[in-house]
Amino acid sequence: MGLDDRKLAVLRAIVEDYVSTQEPVGSKALVERHQLGVSPATVRNDMAVLEEEGYIRQPHTSAGRVPTDRGYRLFVDRLSRVKPLSPAERRAIERFLVGAVDLDDVVHRTVRLLAQLTRQVAVVQYPSLARSSVRHLELVPISTTRLMLVMIADTGRVEQRLVELPGPVSADDVTDLRRLINEKLANARLSETPPLVQALVEEAPTLLRPTMTTLATVLLETLVERHEERIALAGTANLTRGGLLDFQGSLRPILEALEEEVVLLKLIGETEPSTTRVLIGDENEFDNLRAASVVSTGYGPGATIVGGLGVLGPTRMDYPGNIATVRAVARYVGELLAQN
Amino acid sequence: MGLDDRKLAVLRAIVEDYVSTQEPVGSKALVERHQLGVSPATVRNDMAVLEEEGYIRQPHTSAGRVPTDRGYRLFVDRLSRVKPLSPAERRAIERFLVGAVDLDDVVHRTVRLLAQLTRQVAVVQYPSLARSSVRHLELVPISTTRLMLVMIADTGRVEQRLVELPGPVSADDVTDLRRLINEKLANARLSETPPLVQALVEEAPTLLRPTMTTLATVLLETLVERHEERIALAGTANLTRGGLLDFQGSLRPILEALEEEVVLLKLIGETEPSTTRVLIGDENEFDNLRAASVVSTGYGPGATIVGGLGVLGPTRMDYPGNIATVRAVARYVGELLAQN
DNA sequence: ACTGGCACTCGCTACAGTCGAGTGCCAGGA
């Protein structure tokens, strides 16, 4: 497939123009706005080739060209440089850092920041429990037969669960249980807890055995099975920018997809370490999101990844800019987490 | 203003037809679909009066009539009976109850249930801290100079905050602090804590005074000032039902409003005890929501109200149905909370 | 007080005509 440099330049120009104007771009306009050094007719020939190869297409016969998903892919992979952030953006990111008092706060600020900077829908995954370690487990007596189990992870996440005990326990019992549980589980990675919890039951003093069994069940449920992931979302109003042109006139499928945590997790959660992932159009697995693209990356203190974050918007988005912003925000959040 | 029974019946018929068909309703169609016992011409005369009084209007000269906000208001206040729930709806509500394991879970299930039943946007406020009491305050040592402060409210809400201490504290110190704090604050209503926290500092042993001062600051911040309210949202995709007819073609302002917690709180939070509140069109104070209506009510264990919940949709909504659903859900949630 | 009849309004749809951006192709030139 003969894609020489000029054809690539033409593709790049088409993507850039289309992203900024949102209108199909024709050969004449192209040579006027970019220094391609050739005539419109030549560009037309190149366009014909690009179309044949599936990188661009014509919405209707006598209109300009529009990039296809494949065209965006080539653009992202080979034709674009990551834009450096503007000083204003850097300032905005730094400013958001100060004053965050806890994890909830950090996540909420981050997701709003991302939405504001990229003008897209922003998604931030809370630090995944699977990738966290237990810092402390607390048992708070609520009544004689009820405990509140509070788990604090090293990432700052706190999960709690009410536990109905099989029988009454004394304050001393609670102290013993707390000690036993923490001795066994503190600093363990959550993904490795099941056997430890099992051991906990087996090694428990006979008197506390039934209580410990109940606790163990809840522990496993809370820490491993349920609630595993949480998500914050912001900027849905940005979907309405660009009128009804993006998303072929209906936000319905997009909004539906955004309500499903599972979907969002798949989109931003499954990211390989320290790579920025770009999913364009139907590259993602959800029919509802065929008209959308996602830019996401992992974040975490230091080099480890504890969660994902990213933005979602129309395929016609500013990829270089969004990639730069997502990366920068992820790095800053990582630093922030490292401080704790 | 002479609104005799028949005119009211006409208004009711107009509202019902318009809500279900979404099209301006004319005099002929009206007499066909409802047993009004009079001719179209008579209905037209009545319509002219209703229009003069501001209850209905014509989108354009030769179209049918559409209710105004004022018309909906009259309909809600005087012309509609609350619809009894269908057995299917009752079953759905009951089914959602089982298996809720903690407050987060209850709130999320509730908001999704509401969205599903009403096919509108659902909003649920977490139990307000201002209306809760302290059940327990826990101090968890993270390092020698850092504590995690965990507050458990009687409504099941748990708030946590990392506290940076002025100097190192021992495990015994922590135990003392925990005891002092709980002695003073347990079972206190959160709105009444400020003087108690003040007393806490003044009565603290000299050695613990600086630490207690820091804790007091964070306590006040966490319990009273910050994070006071939380909100869960679901069903935004329902806004796209009815195509672009509702909300005059742009979801933008609605989506923007839904992103502001403050706005949502005003809408569903300020509700008088055990009344269902209906805000129609521009009766609410936000310009962005002039095309929307809100049905909300308070909920809580027993007769007390600890938070609000409701739905938001186009002014053209099924008020009787939504009012019934909102009330029923609120009652069920209240019962659920009472069990804990 | 209600009804049937009638003239009128006006948005909606269909259709025809024009305009123009953009294309594909081809013959000629570097």
Next chain:
DNA sequence: TCCTGGCACTCGACTGTAGCGAGTGCCAGT
């Protein structure tokens, strides 16, 4: 061999016109 200018063609967007029909307001009659 590759590029260019020229030219015929396509087709969507826009405009103007005409007919249709739902719906109205008014009025005279019961």
